[in-house]
Amino acid sequence: MGRSPCCSKEGLNRGAWTAAEDKMLTDYVKIHGEGRWRNLPKRAGLKRCGKSCRLRWLNYLRPDIKRGNISHDEEELIIRLHKLLGNRWSLIAGRLPGRTDNEIKNYWNTNLGKKVHDNHTTSKNSNQSHHGKMKSNPKIDSQPKTNESNVVRTKAMRCSKVFNTISPQPNKAQPIKAMDTPVTNPPELCPYNGVLSPTPEEDNPLDANLGDGWLSDLLNSDFSGLCDFNGDLSTSSELFFKDMVEDWT
């Protein structure tokens, strides 16, 4: 029912975004706000489909995006949330301020999935030492590469030759504040995008599926032990998660 027409129409640009396109989109959204993606390209003068614009904005152009440097704590949180929620990337991303579902999904597929799998198979002898070929701050010194058509490559350069001057996890423990959104998050992880609201029955349709509890109640409940971001995921939060998972299964 009502599938939106595919983006792949003639005359529309596809593939990597150029700096000019980014600017047009950013300027438009700054003035007119998000939403109405379908009409946005026409109004903004972009030869893109609405979906593409939305994705570009949400994943790269939003001012509150935090990119790269997924800290160990964030990693742990992602793993636990994934254990809890499965591939609900948007929900997981909702607990990680500044992170996008796409980024987390990619990170999971390229790093954490393997790591978790390894930990399962190799009986977790050392739970952190094996980062495989862990990217070492891959995006810090990446240079957006542009080709002749001015395409913006926000792609991170893999960086195996790291100088140790790079400070470890500069953004650790600091859910970034959205620059232009009036968020009044408490210091611990809180939803920054309204995915999980304080009143689930009104605002969060995803809540209804959990049977004997609201998902947002769960997620808004005692995560502090888990999310204290002091690098120490407490045993109590381990148990908390374990219990939750068992309850749901």
Added chain:
DNA sequence: AACCAAATCAACCGCATATCG
């Protein structure tokens, strides 16, 4: 230097769901 396989990640695709008239 050239080639190739693996890794990475931005972008696309298509389905599900929400919203509106």
Added chain:
DNA sequence: TCGATATGCGGTTGATTTGGT
């Protein structure tokens, strides 16, 4: 209530980079 449209989401693809030989 129903159908059309808009938006959101997760899976997948493909271009690019890296590292090994």
